[in-house]
Amino acid sequence: MRWLAAVVVVLALAGCVGPAPTTDQYQGKAAHTAADALAQLETARLAVEHAGRLPATYLETVLVDAEEAFDSIENTFDSIEPPDDPMADRLRSDLDTLLSDGSDGIAELRIQARRSDTAAMASTAHDLGETAAGLDRFHQEHDT
Amino acid sequence: MKRVFGVALGILTAIGGFVDIGDLVANSLVGARFGLALAWATVLGVIGICLFAEMSGRVAAVSGRATFDLVRERLGPRVGLANLAASLLVTLLTFSAEVGGIALALELASSVNYLLWVPVAGLALWLVIWRVKFSVLENVAGVLGLALVVFGVALWQLHPDWSQLVQQAVSPRNPPGEGLPTYFYYAIALFGAAMTPYEVFFFSSGGVEERWSAKDIVTSRMNVFVGFPLGGLLSLAIAACAAVVLMPRQITVDTLGQVGLPVAVALGKLGLAFAILGFVAATFGAALETGLSCGYSVAQYFGWQWGKYVRPRDAARFQLVVLVCLVVAAGTVLTTIDPITVTEYSLVFSAVALPLTYLPILVIANDPDYMGARVNGRVANLLGTVFLVIILVASLAAIPLMLATRAGQ
Secondary structure, X not given: OHHHHHHHHHHHHHHHOOOOOOHHHHHHHHHHXXXXXXXXXXXXHHHHHOHHHOOHHHHHHHHHHHXXXXXXXXXXXXXXXXXXXXXXXXXXXXXXXXXXXXXXXXXXXXXXXXXXXXXXXXHHHHHHHHHHHHHHHHHHHHOO | OHHHHHHHHHHHHHHHHHOOHHHHHHHHHHHHHHOOOOHHHXXXXXXXXXXXXXXXXXXXXXXXXXXXXXXHHHHHHHHHHHHHHHHHHHXXXXXXXXXXXXXXXXXXXXXXXXXXXXXXXXXXXHHHHHHOOHHHHHHHHHHHHHHHHHHHHHHHHOOOOHHHHHHHHHOOOOOOOOOHHHHHHXXXXXXXXXXXXXXXXXXXXXXXXXXXXXXXXXXXXXXXXXXXXXXXHXXXXXXXXXXXXXXXXXXXXXXXXXXXXXXXHHHHHHHHXXXXXXXXXXXXXXXXXXXXXXXXXXXXXXXXXOOOOOOHHXXXXXXXXXXXXXXXXXXXXXXXXXXXXXXXXXXXXXXXHHHHHHHXXXXXXXXXXXXXXXXXXXXXXXXXXXXXXXXXXXXXXXXHHHHHOOOOO
């Protein structure tokens, strides 16, 4: 039974942290993360751009789903141990900035949607366009 | 006049009942990622389901027995058990996905977390299965499912570049950045979505519930050959909406809310209200079908009294199996596993189980002991054999492609 317990523990730990032994692999994971994050950010922006055509309940659900998915993507990337390489550190730093901006922005959109602050939502969605462009650029540059 | 009304209602029900959570998710997801480059997989799946649903409907009409009532008798208990095990597991997984789909649709309408809707959906399903007449539950859910036609209206209102959409559909190409394994993985998912095994269980058992006889073969064929292709067109409209609105924004679909966004963009709140009604009706109708199909398959294998045409007390074991499966399905969703993920896996595992579902139909539809002069003709057998080969290839490739692509990532 001990070996079974050991296997379970190893598998559980492996599920918690995704190792990235080489810089190339880390870069691939970063590019993939940027694409996934972009999809959620664009979902939130699209919904907000058409907020007047969406019932409040629908808009809120879409934003909450996008926020949760975005945060999960960010946490998964942060859990990956980067290789000991300055390029990997730079990748991590660049993407972290974009992910952090995106996460904050979607959270803001959710709060503004609950307050029915249409003008603030439009402004935040517009500002998030730069983050979206940054994520798209990051994905294009690093997709291997 | 009554007969014409019956045929029309059957066709409408077949259209509305064709789309379920698997079709909604798979078509929107694929449309957003591949445009209409995988429309051929949906078309292929629709042809396949038409072919085999016609056979199973004919078997029910001629023999007065559901196809799977005959599997054990015709192919022996071992083959019957393998068939039962595979189909029950896949149908149960699909049932869970449909229950999750109802809850997600209600969340969109209320912004109340979907997990709180799961017990409500479960209770409503049980009450309907227990109390409501078969014809009522089938027709009401199917006709309300027609609300999904709003995706076709939305597509028209989006003023897409039709020539580009047609070009994508008729000369399919793998979009840049997508590997061929991923392309074929999603092709199998779409094929599995159109040919989900429960559809034929339900269709043939439903024929027995409605006491079809040989004179109902025409009605059955009209439902299949008109209703299902129009349902397939609905699936393509969902994919096209995603291709027009979501694909240019690089949005990948992993929530039901994203599936409805193109309708909101095109038609606003009223359109979205229809879409949500369609989501609820399609998933609720499919949950009824999958739940009953679980009961049908188990009861038919063991030779128990089954069906809604008898009182619940006279088919107690059948009703108990349905209830247990409902508890398992709702319980699966309540573990907080993502219902959309369950849906995606149910499609792939459906594809794996397809040969076990469709081979027996072909065998029985060719058996003169059951079918008399109504056995398959040459064309049906040729097409059936070709499709069995396709089904076998899809079945064998599904798991390796799922592993190779990390479930389409």
